[in-house]
Amino acid sequence: MTAVSASAAALAGAGDTIVATATPPGRGALSVIRVSGPRAHVIGRLLCARWPGQPRQAALTGVADCRGERLDEAVVVRYDAPASFTGEDSFELSTHGGFVVPTTIVAAIIEAGARLAHAGEFTRRALLNGKLDILQAEATADLVAAGSRAAQRVALHQLDGGLSRRIGALRDRVLEIEALIAYDIDFPEEDDGPVAPARTLGALNALEDSLRNLLATARGGELVREGALVVLAGEPNVGKSSLFNALLGRSRAIVTPIPGTTRDALEAVIDAEPWPIRLVDTAGLRSAMDLVEQMGIEMSESYVRRASVVLCCGEDAESIRSAAAAVRAAGEAETESRALLLVRTKSDLDGPETDMAALLAELGARSAVTVSSETGAGIQDLLKTIGDLLSADVGAPELDAPVLTQTRHQVGIATALEELRQFRQAWQDASLPATIAAVHLHSAAEALRDLIGGVDTEDILDELFRRFCVGK
Ligand code: GDP
Numbered sequence: 001m002t003a004v005s006a007s008a009a010a011l012a013g014a015g016d017t018i019v020a021t022a023t024p025p026g027r028g029a030l031s032v033i034r035v036s037g038p039r040a041h042v043i044g045r046l047l048c049a050r051w052p053g054q055p056r057q058a059a060l061t062g063v064a065d066c067r068g069e070r071l072d073e074a075v076v077v078r079y080d081a082p083a084s085f086t087g088e089d090s091f092e093l094s095t096h097g098g099f100v101v102p103t104t105i106v107a108a109i110i111e112a113g114a115r116l117a118h119a120g121e122f123t124r125r126a127l128l129n130g131k132l133d134i135l136q137a138e139a140t141a142d143l144v145a146a147g148s149r150a151a152q153r154v155a156l157h158q159l160d161g162g163l164s165r166r167i168g169a170l171r172d173r174v175l176e177i178e179a180l181i182a183y184d185i186d187f188p189e190e191d192d193g194p195v196a197p198a199r200t201l202g203a204l205n206a207l208e209d210s211l212r213n214l215l216a217t218a219r220g221g222e223l224v225r226e227g228a229l230v231v232l233a234g235e236p237n238v239g240k241s242s243l244f245n246a247l248l249g250r251s252r253a254i255v256t257p258i259p260g261t262t263r264d265a266l267e268a269v270i271d272a273e274p275w276p277i278r279l280v281d282t283a284g285l286r287s288a289m290d291l292v293e294q295m296g297i298e299m300s301e302s303y304v305r306r307a308s309v310v311l312c313c314g315e316d317a318e319s320i321r322s323a324a325a326a327v328r329a330a331g332e333a334e335t336e337s338r339a340l341l342l343v344r345t346k347s348d349l350d351g352p353e354t355d356m357a358a359l360l361a362e363l364g365a366r367s368a369v370t371v372s373s374e375t376g377a378g379i380q381d382l383l384k385t386i387g388d389l390l391s392a393d394v395g396a397p398e399l400d401a402p403v404l405t406q407t408r409h410q411v412g413i414a415t416a417l418e419e420l421r422q423f424r425q426a427w428q429d430a431s432l433p434a435t436i437a438a439v440h441l442h443s444a445a446e447a448l449r450d451l452i453g454g455v456d457t458e459d460i461l462d463e464l465f466r467r468f469c470v471g472k
Helices: 004-011 041-045 100-111 121-128 133-146 147-159 162-180 183-187 195-213 216-224 240-250 291-306 317-329 358-364 377-394 406-427 435-451 458-466
Strands: 018-021 030-036 060-063 070-081 090-096 226-232 255-256 265-270 276-282 308-314 339-344 367-370
Touching: 018 060, 018 070, 018 100, 018 121, 030 041, 030 121, 041 070, 041 090, 041 100, 060 100, 070 100, 090 100, 090 195, 100 121, 121 458, 133 147, 133 162, 133 339, 133 435, 133 458, 147 162, 147 216, 162 183, 162 195, 162 406, 195 406, 216 226, 216 377, 216 406, 226 240, 226 291, 226 317, 240 265, 240 276, 240 377, 276 291, 291 435, 308 317, 308 377, 317 358, 339 358, 339 377, 358 367, 367 377, 406 435
Parallel strands: 226 276, 226 308, 308 339, 339 367
Antiparallel strands: 018 030, 030 090, 060 070, 070 090, 255 265, 265 276
């Protein structure tokens, strides 16, 4: 353990024994209580009438407080350090659910000498004890927060250590280049060392290509993790809310309502193939009636600017034109590729024929679909068109290969690439000693190492574990 992470351990109160309910509060059949730390087994033996004779063994036991007052009949599983999730002595109790039983048991465990865990403290201890690296701890949070099967698969891959291994291998290649130029450092006067410069250059080119390829997975990784932002835009009454519901209704099972939605925007994650979609129904981009509505419109516009796909909805050519104009007025897209998709709504109603092909050309949109939320006609086609547009822009999602899912990862890889660029410049400059160039190689290796672990700042860990629930 480095001095820095030792102080991190002290900050985190690693000597304490911690307890938390790992399952959400409320009525449920079971509740899982976790206890970890040096006193865990002493506390377990004190409160459980039966204690498993072996680690990783379960026992059905009565649970009582320190005064012998019966609290529950539960299953206890014992884990011995270092073969536990945290790397410490620990145990887990599967108790009856509800509010009272878990609360009284946690209180009894605290009375026996534990303290309540902070958010993410179990995973933090696992990290400090070398059971997980930072990428895997991030994946744990992503898995819990996964809103789609694609996000689940990507998080599982990261949890398995796939991304850690890939980044570790790239770091090894930086170290190999360091070894290749070692002769230049030791014998600066020699023109031709035993390693031909072409070999070093070849290794450098190949490494930069690999880093760029990994960096290119970031956009897809973000789309999988967050869901591709798809925004419904159009005048009032053209059928946006109905389409929102029809898309949710027709999509595959998992629908996650996102908390914090307002009267002006509704959000849901649709587990669509191949990309999960974060669908947003905005209040409508129309002229402000009052201040509250103005705020709603500003939010709609910011959604439209960040969207990967905007559905310009209308029941006829005129209202589709108006939707597209409002989207343009909302401002420049913030994503590199924002697709406009024209959606003619209410196709079950008799209305004037709308020449979608002509509109497509006129409005410079990417695709056009005709739907009826009433009958369901065209809804699957719309979902497929959205998926096709996203794949055209980002490529097919990589679910079974390591991908970058967070800004932190992108920054780390980009920093390594920049350091390699500076290395190349310094190394090819004959007037500079090779030691100067080597400094950049060293920084590139550090940037990659920091992505996996060995992080020198508490900030990254604090930021990471803020996202965790207590008991994880
Ligand atoms: P929004 O203001 O754009 O969100 O529009 P709504 O979804 O609230 O729809 C406005 C009206 O159009 C409602 O009365 C809906 O029932 C109706 N509507 C929406 N979609 C369809 C459709 O596909 N077919 C028919 N016949 N009516 C629809």
